[in-house]
Amino acid sequence: MGDFKKGDKIKLTNGEEIAVIEKIGEGGQGAVYKVLLGDQEYALKWYLPQYLRRLKPDYKNFYKNLQYNVSAGKPSDAFLWQKAVAVTGRKSNGFGYIMDLRPAGYEEFTKFIKARVHFSNTQAVINAGINIVEAFQALHRKGLSYQDLSPGNFFINKDTGNVLICDNDNVAPDGENLGVGGTPGYMAPEIILHTEKPSTNTDLFSLSVILFELFFLSHPLEGAKCCRYPCLTPEIEKELYAENPVFVMSKTDPSNAPVRGVNSNLIKLWPVYPEFLHMAFEKAFGDGLKNGRARLSEGDWKKILYRLRDSAVSCPQCHEINFSDMATSGILKCTVCHRKYPVPFKACINGFEVVAGKGKFLSEYHINHGKDSVQIASFVESKKNPGVWGLKNESQLTWSVEYPGRGAMPYESGKVVTVIPETHIHLGNKVIEIEK
Ligand SMILES: [Zn+2]
Structure with missing residues (x-):
């Protein structure tokens, strides 16, 4: 099978049918088309017979493996995974698969x-x-x-x-x-x-x-x-x-x-x-x-990469990222504009240290060695006093907070604890300590 034209219909092995809209790419292995399945657009990768001949005798395994990957399903949303296999006649004349189109911005x-x-x-x-x-x-x-x-x-x-x-x-x-x-x-x-x-x-x-x-x-x-x-x-x-x-x-x-x-x-x-x-x-x-x-x-x-993210500090002058590990006596020198500035306070738990900053957070990963995608607390900056940070309770638990020299106070979900050194935040049987 050579080039597909607009409107050409191709069968998927799951019984559905796609219609070709246009060719959007070409390479040594084959061509990529934009196709329509129902009212949804997808990309079709179609292998050229000459590529399959080079794979010979492995092209049958290659075909089987495509089917296997379709049934196994995508490992995560990061993969533009094979959704269904397409074939028009004899496999040696070419076959392909459909996948999601790559969205703009990548x-x-x-x-x-x-x-x-x-x-x-x-x-x-x-x-x-x-x-x-x-x-x-x-x-x-x-x-x-x-x-x-x-x-x-x-x-x-x-x-x-x-x-x-x-x-x-x-x-x-x-x-x-x-x-x-x-x-x-x-x-x-x-x-x-x-x-x-x-x-x-x-x-x-x-x-x-x-x-x-x-x-x-x-x-x-x-x-x-x-x-x-x-x-x-x-x-x-x-x-x-x-x-x-x-x-x-x-x-x-x-x-x-x-x-x-x-x-x-x-x-x-x-x-x-x-x-x-x-x-x-x-x-x-x-x-x-x-x-x-x-x-x-x-x-x-x-x-290593979570630690890199957690130790990142934004330079107040040029906003470039520096890392708290590179500070001397609590003072960082920006690697870009060379301005010196103090490292903000950090939240410490289970050996992890998360430095206060925009977009910074603590997750189940820090608290219970669980999923990093589940946030437990996030840093928020004071609107009145820029540079002063709070830690917002993003969990369902009510925290028990002890500021230095004060008794325990409850902080329900959504409340913000002012980030002051030597504050202890109790989440069930876990404790976040605020440190300099
Ligand atoms: Zn800087």
């Missing part, structure tokens, strides 16, 4: 890396990291692996950090492989060396690369070593990414250090983030490079 991650699109603020960068990690945790918890992560699969909203993940047709149960190896620069070394097939564990390597690029707009293995070559042949890629990979920010091996004028983003952005984020990447691209077991899991990344 840009391909590659555009961020190439500095064609910029995040509105660092908070959006952190949110994007959290959204990517949470999405892959949901995928892996379903027993699936992605197998071919690359920046082309991610679409991000620059203002909110919301993420959509597309090209989910290579997703397969962990341990199964449809013939895809991955994208150079994002594949785990053991795949390049043909000692392992793509899996959940190799996804974790690719995830670290994506996160590194998100924060530093630079590749973790492309530094001085990479600059020696005018272009990357498969042999050089093997050397750089698999045989002798060296982390660009390695503390022990400077042979692949960032190069001024080439890795400018990395040189500029690395000092913006606190040591605990640096250490996470040092582990991911230290031991984690060759030892799959030493890689950071999504759970590890969640801890």
Whole structure:
């Protein structure tokens, strides 16, 4: 089957029928059309026969896997998932699947890396990291692996950090492989060396690369070593990414250090983030490079990225995000405008520290190691006295609040506690302490 025209009807294997509206994209694998199902518009990805021939004899598995993914359902709302399989005749003549259309406001991650699109603020960068990690945790918890992560699969909203993940047709149960190896620069070394097939564990390597690029707009293995070559042949890629990979920010091996004028983003952005984020990447691209077991899991990344979000402080002068961990004696120096200012008070519970600030909150994650999506308390700024913060009770529990030197007072849901050091907020058997 060649090109579809407006009005062409295509059967879905669930018995429904779609009508083609227009072609909206084309690539090496196939074409993407806008189609109508009932009164709802969707995207149809249609594989070209020549692509399926290349997959041969695996295209039948590929087809079966699409059906499997449709029935398994999307792991989370971050995935533009296969909704139904479409086929017109013999499978070898082409088949495809429908998925939700990508809404407006999302840009391909590659555009961020190439500095064609910029995040509105660092908070959006952190949110994007959290959204990517949470999405892959949901995928892996379903027993699936992605197998071919690359920046082309991610679409991000620059203002909110919301993420959509597309090209989910290579997703397969962990341990199964449809013939895809991955994208150079994002594949785990053991795949390049043909000692392992793509899996959940190799996804974790690719995830670290994506996160590194998100924060530093630079590749973790492309530094001085990479600059020696005018272009990357498969042999050089093997050397750089698999045989002798060296982390660009390695503390022990400077042979692949960032190069001024080439890795400018990395040189500029690395000092913006606190040591605990640096250490996470040092582990991911230290031991984690060759030892799959030493890689950071999504759970590890969640801890690190939630901590990054919780310790974020907005500079009162330029509003750039700084991190409380980088303060000296409670004073932060803005990494952008260099103004010095005191770190706001923080709410502490279970070893977590959430610094007061706009949009900051405590969730079930902090209180009971539960879901981060369930908010328990949120910071609100005084309208009369900017810089003075309150903690609003967003839970259903009535809090018992002890300001320093005062007796306990009830704070029902919706009430705001003034954030004063040494205040104790009792939520059932848990206690939030306000600290300097
Ligand atoms: Zn500033």
